[in-house]
């Protein structure tokens with residue numbers, strides 16, 4: 230039976246000297262997902278990834294990959310992970326194809342596999358160009374292609390969108406989504422910018438100061454964002470004062486009045502209250518805190 234989680238850590242902690250950089254992290258990454266591991270610089274993302282890849286050792290047996298404990302099944306588990314951490318190991322004086330052929334030889338893979346990968350990462354047309362002449366996005370896709378050569382079911386990518394322009398981000402997004410949809414892979418990516426990965430991820434873990442502050446689906450993250458009633462009236466200040474005098478937590482923010490949303494019934498009450506007090510209501514709607522604000526409020530609290 231396949232494991233419930235492709236990656237699972239149970240209360241994983243890690244110290245550098247006397248600095249606790251990971252504090253009881255319990256990651257749960259279901260198969261067939263794109264899991265965004267998010268947090269500001271220095272939060273502990275790379276340290277976690279290094280532990281998952283056994284580049285740093287956690288002595289306690291609390292890291293499970295494909296349902297197997299990492300220390301006990303190191304070789305088997307690691308052979309099923311493709312990874313990209315820090316800079317991709319690319320030879321810039323070689324072409325994209327030569328880079329892949331070199332690695333394929335080491336892995337005893339055929340040139341047909343190299344062609345498949347070039348196709349997959351959409352570098353067939355630039356295959357004979359020197360990798361040093363590639364754009365950052367192309368280099369990143371070549372790096373992902375190298376990681377994909379042995380066809381691992383799990384890809385772990387540390388900041389794959391870092392430094393890419395918007396087009397580069399879209400290309401990486403399409404590639405990762407294709408890998409999950411068409412090939413059933415699981416992808417774990419870290420980023421310090423929610424906005425760069427928000428459109429590609431299905432699951433989120435938010436880490437700061439070594440603690441996992443949120444974990445769930447992207448919909449669940451939207452669900453915890455604060456909802457507000459947004460009101461526009463003929464005289465915002467008058468209306469806001471009236472609401473404040475009557476116990477509503479009203480604020481005027483960029484040409485609107487905002488009240489924390491509780492129920493739809495309250496939306497109706499507020500509207501009726503303003504109208505009955507002869508305030509002209511131009512519009513009333515419900516808004517959600519944007520995801521980036523939410524991310525900042527989680528990581529800064």
Ligand SMILES: Nc1ncnc2c1ncn2[C@@H]1O[C@H](COP(=O)(O)OP(=O)(O)OP(=O)(O)O)[C@@H](O)[C@H]1O
Nearest residue numbers: 245246250268269270271272273274275276277421
């Ligand atoms: N080799 C090391 N020795 C001592 N401290 C380290 C070492 N590597 C990382 N740290 C510290 O551990 C903490 C977490 O670092 P880590 O690199 O995991 O964060 P990160 O979330 O990946 O951030 P970034 O995106 O900046 O790499 C930081 O305070 C960092 O200074």
